[in-house]
Amino acid sequence: MELLLAISIGLLYAAGIFMILRRSLVRLILGLILLGNGANLLIFLLGRIEKGKPPVIPEGSTILEAYADPLPQALILTAIVISFGLQAFAIILVKRAYRVVKTDDIDEMNTTEEELV
Amino acid sequence: MNTNLLILPIIMPLITAIVLLFFWFRPNRQKYISLVGHILSVLVAIPIFLEAMKGTILTMAVGNWAAPFGIVYVCDAFSGALVLLTSLVGLAVGIYSNAAIQSKRASYGYFPLVHFLLMGLYGSFLAGDIFNLYVWFEVIIIASFVLITLGGEKAQLEGAVKYVTMNLLASVIFLTGIAVLYGILGTLNLADLSLKVSESPHRALINATAILFLVGFGIKSAIFPLYFWLPDSYHTPPTPISAIFGGLLTKVGVYALIRIFSLLFIGDPFIRDLLSWIAVLTMISGAFGAIVSYNLRKIFSYLIVSHIGFMIAGLALFSPIAIAGAAYYMMHDIIAKTNLFLVGGTIYKIKGQLHIDRVKGLFSQYPYLSIVFALAMFSVVGTPPLSGFWPKIMLLKGSFAMDNMWIIVGILLATFLTLWAMVRIWSKSFWSTEANEEKTTGRYQEMTTSQRRLLIGPILFLLAISLFLGFGAGYVSQMCSLIADQLMDSDTYVNAVLGITNLPEIQN
Numbered sequence: 001m002e003l004l005l006a007i008s009i010g011l012l013y014a015a016g017i018f019m020i021l022r023r024s025l026v027r028l029i030l031g032l033i034l035l036g037n038g039a040n041l042l043i044f045l046l047g048r049i050e051k052g053k054p055p056v057i058p059e060g061s062t063i064l065e066a067y068a069d070p071l072p073q074a075l076i077l078t079a080i081v082i083s084f085g086l087q088a089f090a091i092i093l094v095k096r097a098y099r100v101v102k103t104d105d106i107d108e109m110n111t112t113e114e115e116l117v
Numbered sequence: 118m119n120t121n122l123l124i125l126p127i128i129m130p131l132i133t134a135i136v137l138l139f140f141w142f143r144p145n146r147q148k149y150i151s152l153v154g155h156i157l158s159v160l161v162a163i164p165i166f167l168e169a170m171k172g173t174i175l176t177m178a179v180g181n182w183a184a185p186f187g188i189v190y191v192c193d194a195f196s197g198a199l200v201l202l203t204s205l206v207g208l209a210v211g212i213y214s215n216a217a218i219q220s221k222r223a224s225y226g227y228f229p230l231v232h233f234l235l236m237g238l239y240g241s242f243l244a245g246d247i248f249n250l251y252v253w254f255e256v257i258i259i260a261s262f263v264l265i266t267l268g269g270e271k272a273q274l275e276g277a278v279k280y281v282t283m284n285l286l287a288s289v290i291f292l293t294g295i296a297v298l299y300g301i302l303g304t305l306n307l308a309d310l311s312l313k314v315s316e317s318p319h320r321a322l323i324n325a326t327a328i329l330f331l332v333g334f335g336i337k338s339a340i341f342p343l344y345f346w347l348p349d350s351y352h353t354p355p356t357p358i359s360a361i362f363g364g365l366l367t368k369v370g371v372y373a374l375i376r377i378f379s380l381l382f383i384g385d386p387f388i389r390d391l392l393s394w395i396a397v398l399t400m401i402s403g404a405f406g407a408i409v410s411y412n413l414r415k416i417f418s419y420l421i422v423s424h425i426g427f428m429i430a431g432l433a434l435f436s437p438i439a440i441a442g443a444a445y446y447m448m449h450d451i452i453a454k455t456n457l458f459l460v461g462g463t464i465y466k467i468k469g470q471l472h473i474d475r476v477k478g479l480f481s482q483y484p485y486l487s488i489v490f491a492l493a494m495f496s497v498v499g500t501p502p503l504s505g506f507w508p509k510i511m512l513l514k515g516s517f518a519m520d521n522m523w524i525i526v527g528i529l530l531a532t533f534l535t536l537w538a539m540v541r542i543w544s545k546s547f548w549s550t551e552a553n554e555e556k557t558t559g560r561y562q563e564m565t566t567s568q569r570r571l572l573i574g575p576i577l578f579l580l581a582i583s584l585f586l587g588f589g590a591g592y593v594s595q596m597c598s599l600i601a602d603q604l605m606d607s608d609t610y611v612n613a614v615l616g617i618t619n620l621p622e623i624q625n
Binding site for chain 2: 020025028032035036038039042043045046047048071072075078079082085086089090093094096097100101106109110111
C-alpha cells in the first residue's frame with residue numbers, strides 16, 4: 001500500500017510539473033490541481049497508514065498500541081478546502097484571461113513585459 | 118507570558134471586513150468604516166508592540182489546548198514590530214485609497230478584501246504553528262489574487278496569471294515541506310519542531326526539507342532565481358494595491374524564511390553558503406533590472422527584489438549584528454517601499470503616465486511636493502541620515518566580521534545601483550524641462566484640495582515614520598538587537614511556548 005501510494009504521488013507530482021511547463025492555460029490549471037492532490041496524498045502517506053485502528057485511545061490502555069493518527073486527515077481536509085477555493089478562482093481567472101487576451105498560449109501573454117507607453 | 122491580547126490584531130480586521138460586507142452597495146460608507154477599522158488595528162497593535170519590546174515573549178494557546186498539541190500564537194519582539202508596522206502601513210494605504218480607488222473598483226469589494234489581506238498578514242506574523250502559518254499564507258494569497266485582478270484590465274489579468282501560478286506552486290511546495298517534516302518529526306508546533314530537529318537522526322532528510330521551505334518561501338519573497346513573476350505583476354494593479362503588495366507581501370515570505378531558518382534549519386554550512394549566494398545575486402540582479410526599466414512602477418518593483426537580498430544576507434550571516442541589521446532593514450523597507458509606490462501613484466495622478474522619459478518638469482511645477490518625493494525616494498537608497506543607511510552599516514559590519522567579501526561587494530554595488538536608478542528618475546522626471554513637452558495631465562488637477570490632502574497625507578505620514586527610523590536610530594537599533602538576541606537564541610522562544618505547559622515525557 002505504501003509503495004503504491006508513493007509511486008502514485010510521484011506520478012502526480014511529475015505529471016503536475018510537466019503540465020505546468022506546457023504553454024496552454026488549461027494545462028496549467030490541470031497541472032496545479034494534480035500537484036495539489038499529490039501534496040494531499042503525501043501528507044496522508046507520511047502520517048503513517050494504520051489499517052483498522054481507531055484514532056482515539058480508549059481510557060486505561062497504553063499509548064504503545066498502534067493507533068491511527070487523526071491529524072493528517074485534518075490537515076488534508078483543510079488543504080483540500082483551501083485548494084478547492086484557489087482552484088475555482090484560478091479557473092475563473094483563466095477564463096477571463098482567455099476572453100480578454102484572446103489566446104490560450106502563455107508565451108503570448110507578454111504585455112506586462114513590454115514597457116508601458 | 119500568556120495573554121489573549123494576541124488574537125485582537127487578527128479579529129479586528131475580520132470584524133471590519135464582515136461589517137464592510139454589509140455595506141456592499143455603499144462604497145462611500147465603506148471608506149469611513151474601513152478607516153475606523155485601520156485606526157482600531159493600530160490601537161490594538163501598540164500595546165502588543167510595547168509588551169513585546171520589554172523582552173517577554175507573548176503566547177496564546179487557542180481554545181486553551183496545551184502547546185505542542187493545540188495551535189499557539191506567539192509574539193516575540195520581531196513579530197511585535199512587524200504587527201505594528203503592518204497596521205501603520207494599513208492605515209496609510211487606507212487613507213490613500215479613499216482618494217485613489219475609483220468607485221467602480223470599490224463596488225467590487227476593494228475595502229473588505231484589504232482587511233482580509235491584513236488579517237492574513239497579522240496571522241502569519243503571529244502564528245506559532247507551521248500548518249497554521251500555511252493557512253494564513255493561503256488567506257493572504259486568496260485575498261491578494263482578487264485584489265490583483267480587481268478591475269480586470271488586460272495587463273492586470275496577464276500579470277495575475279503569472280502571480281497566481283507562482284503563488285499556488287509556492288504553496289504546494291511549502292505544503293510538501295510540511296508533510297515531510299511532519300512525517301519525520303511528528304509535530305507541527307514551531308517550538309516543538311525546533312527541539313526535535315536538533316535531536317533527529319535524519320539529518321540529510323531534514324536538510325532536503327529545508328530546501329523545500331527555501332524554494333517555497335523564496336518564490337513568495339522573490340529571491341534570485343525565483344523572482345521573475347514580481348516585476349511582471351506588481352505594477353499592474355492600482356497604486357494602493359501595489360503599495361500594500363510591495364510593502365508587505367514579499368516581507369511575509371522573508372519573515373517566514375527568517376523564522377523557520379532561525380528556529381529549525383540554521384547551522385548547516387551548505388544552507389548558509391546557499392543563502393549568501395542567493396542574497397548577493399538577488400541584490401545585484403534586482404538592481405540591474407531597476408536601471409534598465411523605464412516605467413516608474415516597474416523600477417520600483419525591481420528595487421523590491423533587489424532589497425529583499427539585504428534581508429537574506431542578514432539571515433545568511435546569522436550573527437547578532439547581521440540579524441539586527443536584517444530586522445532593521447525589513448522595518449525600513451516595509452515603510453519605504455510602500456511610500457515609494459504611493460509616490461509613484463501620485464506622480465501618475467499628476468502626469469497621467471509613468472514612463473520616465475515622458476514625465477517631465479515635476480520640480481518646476483510642484484517644488485514642495487518634489488522635495489517630499491525626493492526624501493521618500495532617497496530614504497530607499499539609504500543616503501545618510503535617512504532610514505536605509507543604518508541597517509546597511511550594520512549588515513556591512515556583520516559581513517566584515519564574518520569575512521564574507523561577496524556580501525560586502527553585493528551590498529555596496531546594489532546600493533550604488535539603487536542610487537543610480539533614483540538619480541535617473543530625479544534628473545529625467547523632476548529636473549528636466551523640455552520645450553516640446555507633451556502636456557498630459559492626470560486626475561490630480563481636477564481633484565479638490567481635500568482629495569489632494571488624502572493623497573499627500575499618507576506619504577507624509579510614512580515619511581515621518583521613515584525619518585524616525587533614520588533619526589531615532591539609537592532606539593531602533595536597541596529594538597533590533599533585542600530582536601536579534603531572541604532570534605539567535607531559539608531556547609527563549611521554545612521555553613516561552615512550551616515552558617509553562619510542558620507535559621511529562623511520553624515514552625515511545
